Amino acid sequence: MNVLQRNLEALRTRDPELADRIESWRGSDEVRCERARSGAPTFRIDGRLEASAEAPEAEGRDHASQFLAQAEEAGATRLVVFGLGVHTLVSLEGFDGPILVVEPSLSLCRAVLTQVDLSAALTRIDLIVSDSPGPVIAHNTFTSVDRGLLVFHPTARRRAAELFDQLCHHFHPGGTPERLRIAVIPPLWGGTLPVADACGRALRQIGHEVIEIDLKPFVSAYREVQGIAALSSGDHGRSLVQGFMRLMGEIVLAIVEEQEPDVAFALAQAPLDPPLLHAIRNCGTTTALWFCEDFRVMRYWKELAPHYDTVFHIQAEDFAEPLRESGAYGVPLALGFDPSIHRPIELTPDERMRYGCDVSFIGAGYHNRVETFPTLLDLGLRIYGTEWPEGPVFRDAMPEPNARQSPEQSNRIFNASRINLNLHSSPWCDGVNPVGDYVNPRTFELAGAQAFQLVDGRRELPLYFEPGLEIETFTNIQECRKKILYYRERDDERREIAERGFQRAVREHTYRHRMEEAVTALRSGPSPVVPRRRRHRSVSDVLEGVQEIPELAAVLSRIPPEARWSTDAISVAVAKGEGALSSEEKVLLFMREYEQEVRAYHAERAGR
Amino acid sequence: MREIAVLSLTRLGDQIQVTPVLSGLRKRYPDARLHLVVKKAFRNVTDLLPGVDVIHEIDGDALAQALTDPELPFVERYRRAQRLIAPLLDQRFDLALNLTHSNSSSVLLSMLNVGTLVGATLDREGGRLVANPWLRHMSTLVRTRRLYLINLVDVYLGATGLLGRGERLSIRIPESARTVATELLPGGEPRIAIQLAASDEIRAWPVERFAATLRDLRRRLPELRFVVVGVPSELPRAKALEQACPECTFENLIGKTELAVLAAVVERVRLLLTNDTGTMHVAAAVGTPTCALFLGPAYPHETGPYAEGHWLIHSRVGCAPCNYHVQCGFPVCHTDVPPEWLAEVAFRILRGAAVGEVPPLPRAELLRSGFDEDGLWELVPAHRQVPEATDLLGLVYRGVFVETLGGPPAHLERAWTRAADRYGVKPGEWSTVLPDDLLPRLARCGELAHRGEQVAMGLGHPSADGAAARQAGNILAEVDQEIYGHARGQPLLLPLSYTLEGDLLSLPEAELPELALESAHHYRALRRRVALLERAIHGPDSPTLSLPKEANP
Secondary structure, eight states: OOHHHHHHHHHHTTOHHHHHHHHHOOOOSOEEEEEOTTSOEEEEETTEESSOSSOHHHHHHHHHHHHHHHHHHHTOSOEEEESOOHHHHGGGGGOOSOEEEEESOHHHHHHHHHHSOOHHHHTTSEEEEOSSSHHHHTSHHHHSSOOOEEEEOHHHHHHTHHHHHHHHHHHSTTSSSSOOEEEEEOOSSSTTHHHHHHHHHHHHHTTOEEEEOOOGGGHHHHHHHHHHHHHSOHHHHHHHHHHHHHHHHHHHHHHHHHHOOSEEEEETTOSOOHHHHHHHHHTTOEEEEEEOSOTTTOTTHHHHGGGSSEEEESOTTTSHHHHHHHTOOEEEOOOOBOTTTSSOOOOOHHHHHHHOEEEEEESOOOHHHHHHGGGGGGGTEEEEOSSOOOSHHHHTTOSSTTOOOOHHHHHHHHHHEEEEEEOOOOSSOSSSOTTOOSOOHHHHHHHHTTOOEEEEOOTTGGGTSOBTTTBEEESSHHHHHHHHHHHHTOHHHHHHHHHHHHHHHHHHOBHHHHHHHHHHHHHHSSSOOOOOOOSSOBHHHHTTTGGGSHHHHHHHTTSOTTSBOOHHHHHHHSOTTSSOOOHHHHHHHHHHHHHHHHHHHHHHHHHO | OOEEEEEOOSOHHHHHHTHHHHHHHHHHOTTSEEEEEEEGGGHHHHTTOTTOOEEEEEOHHHHHHHHTOTTSOHHHHHHHHHHHHHHHHTOEEEEEEEOOOOHHHHHHHHHSEEEEEEEEEEOTTSOEEEESHHHHHHHHHGGGGGGOOOOHHHHHHHHTTOTTSOOOOOOOOOHHHHHHHHHHSOSOOOEEEEEOOOSSGGGSOOHHHHHHHHHHHHHHOTTOEEEEEOOGGGHHHHHHHHHHOTTSEEEEOTTTOOHHHHHHHHHHSSEEEEESOHHHHHHHHHTOOEEEEEOTTOOHHHHSOSSSSOEEEEEOSTTOSOOTTOOOSSOGGGTSSOHHHHHHHHHHHHHTOOGGGSOOOSSEEEEEEEEOTTSOEEEEESSOOOOOHHHHHHHHHHHHHHHHTTSSOOOHHHHHHHHHHHHOOOTTOGGGTSOTTHHHHHHHHHHHHHHHHHHHHHHTSTTOOHHHHHHHHHHHHHHHHHHHHHHHTSGGGHHHHHHHHHHHHTOOSOOHHHHHHHHHHHHHHHHHHHHHHHHHHHOTTOTTOOOOOOOOO
């Protein structure tokens, strides 16, 4: 049995039709197999080499490790690889999830399968050979909830650019092909912090480059400043805190100036004031705020909103007009959930013991909750969260008094409770807020965990879930009590509602969906964002055309294509101390050193 | 030796300082072809250099433009860089000397097809390597410059085995250039030339100070004419100078002298008043006396004019010479020299009077260039100075390094005599000037060097097995770290650490026994340096001290 037959036999176990097509293909001779210097086969299609002429296996390993790193970073459980990278596939064994390979050229595919034994890989990957998007889009990876991550071999993308762009369009709405560099700017602390993390992950999943700005190291310093401010006289204390926040903002600005993102995507409470926002805009960066707070309670939006290019908000109906009047451009964008955190899980017996209960609630001790929950305590309500009053009323109901729950712990509690209570906070109502409109993240998180919830009926809830079918609601605390008693005894009904809510949530309400919407809005808004011309360009931009010199391309392929270009990138390519340098490597080193000397000379002159 | 290449990818002054090496090589290898690799911008300098057969130009400006042009595709930049160096790669050289200190030149040297390499290059895996102890020491000791009193030209000569053979700076001035110079400066009136700028702002004495000096000189010598030389960018300074000295007669030649004519002009004047500049080296080469101010990072012991009888001024303020690339907001070295004092120095040079009899300055020294008993260039202070530890140890280090690099043996008597003459510190009294921890640290370094030498010698024995070799390697690593620790704990001993570190890092690729013996040589050299320093400090009446044998590299 020759190599082709062995490969086709393996392929037949998954796709007999494709195996037949390849076997019978007598296509053009545009593909030629050549031997690289290392002895491994490499292929030339339409006169261009598909892989390194020097060491294609090493190049394949590099591609594979890049793909795996991208998948890990994005939390992707599926991988769609554009281009049949012969030497890449073998090294993708480390990926646990499904892999779909899309190869536009049947000729290349046959040539590869004739020369290289891929039988082991072919039994575990899905291969589609097509030069049109139809068969790809119909594949179950594309139609599934988790569409995974699209990665590509640059050579394949170059020879089938149109197909790649079409796939991108279907695969990543709001995402590639025009990959953006997005800085996610979190608040220093607070409930929006996990949302910022989730946004970063989601943006990566849809193929954007994310600059995460981490302010967590400054939190302890902030608390110190707060402590001193509390002891100071009013004005002085305030200016201390303001000064600290201003410093945080300057740090953000410094990162933006250095990293040159296309978009600065700030979450509510991010430490940016109007002068800083203008400075960021002056860097050429589009600014966006996701104001995921109640605009009626948190009034600071008035000072900030007009200084952002786009303000995303969670109150689709009532906030649009005030925003417009303030001069801001507003786009409604509901909250969501991150399926990598909030998901159905199997609990251990210990966890069941610890968290299992009839009714639970996770959240801070806001006024309306403190007022109403005492009437539910006799139903076995367990309360988790901070800022609850100390004293006898809630003491027995709080297994972990005033402790903050991590997102992972919360998910365990959601999964362990028969009924999860979700009462939106209100600082002024005694119970259910009769004019409450937006939907809190807990609603989506509970749905994502496939947990049954009773939520107060919000005006905008029907935009996201169908009450009574996908979610159960109450309008006052008496109704809540009644429904707890009702559902407590009805396992099947709870399970069915939770299942329908879960399906809707994963179909429409992940942070990935939100970020796709947000980027689409940013691209189509009054000042559409496009990838800006950077002082610092990506490696793949800079190295366009180096394939013309295969030996040079082989050296430079060691640099991750999405890395930021600098002369230091050459240091990555030219690995010192790992064998004799080639002449290409020496020329590259010469270029790097000379450029650095020239820049140092000019910098010194400019400094005087 | 048929084809010899010298890389000198630097500026005017550095090119002139290479001339003793060129003439020395020419004498030693009269039949060889001498190639000089220079930047295109300084191509015209090569017309003045003696003994060169082939000039290779590297268009550094075009390369710089290509490498920093964001519009140019990377592949095109690569091609341009490749094209630029391709002609050099076609050539086979028997010997190549890199007398440039940049990293790019070391990469370039590593690409050449060369038999013997001297100077900064790369090893086969890309690590930087300075293939010559003279140049290696110079590149590491630049960090402790006040203790390293060896002129750059002597380093070059040492690196090429030409030290102490009487090689001097030399340039060829075409007669046509002399004719032009005569037309520019007609008549026989007394003239001095002035170069106002320098390669760096911090190295340039303020124009108003030059102006005050010239006014004072004019008052003493009314017939004196002032010839201002320089490149067009120095024109604003020249204008400012003229405005500040309306009573002086200026001949402004800025931008009017190509290099050969500049040399002929400098040859025609009686004195060059300058900062540390390329023109200063031209003056030294044509035999015109100079009076030069060494400011900021400029260090006269290192780059002073390689000839006898030049007068140099250098600040003795603690930060002088400052590190390269320092941005100084208050350059006190610029104000340490009063203009009227400098005018007095210039006046005495012009009149042939005793320059050394000018009054001393509180915070600057006047130095006269000359050659020592072994033919190495040195600077002699005109006045006795308040001694500093670096002055004394600098005298010893000079002899110690020259000796352990294969030059003439160190003569401690000279160091003692000079210390007594220049600083009033008699032999045996050095400890009064030096810090207390110096001798204990030196003693420990000596012990460690001895230990290192023994262990390395054991490793060099053919019977050393793998386990023993690993153990010995670990011991040596510990010894090295301890030596570095002791030496770095006392700035006066930094040269010991830097040189050993540089030597061990530059060990050639070789089998273990050979490496071990080479390492042992470096430990022995360190022992010798330590012993010489100890002996110098204790003085001639310390019979208990014995010196290890001279280390022959």
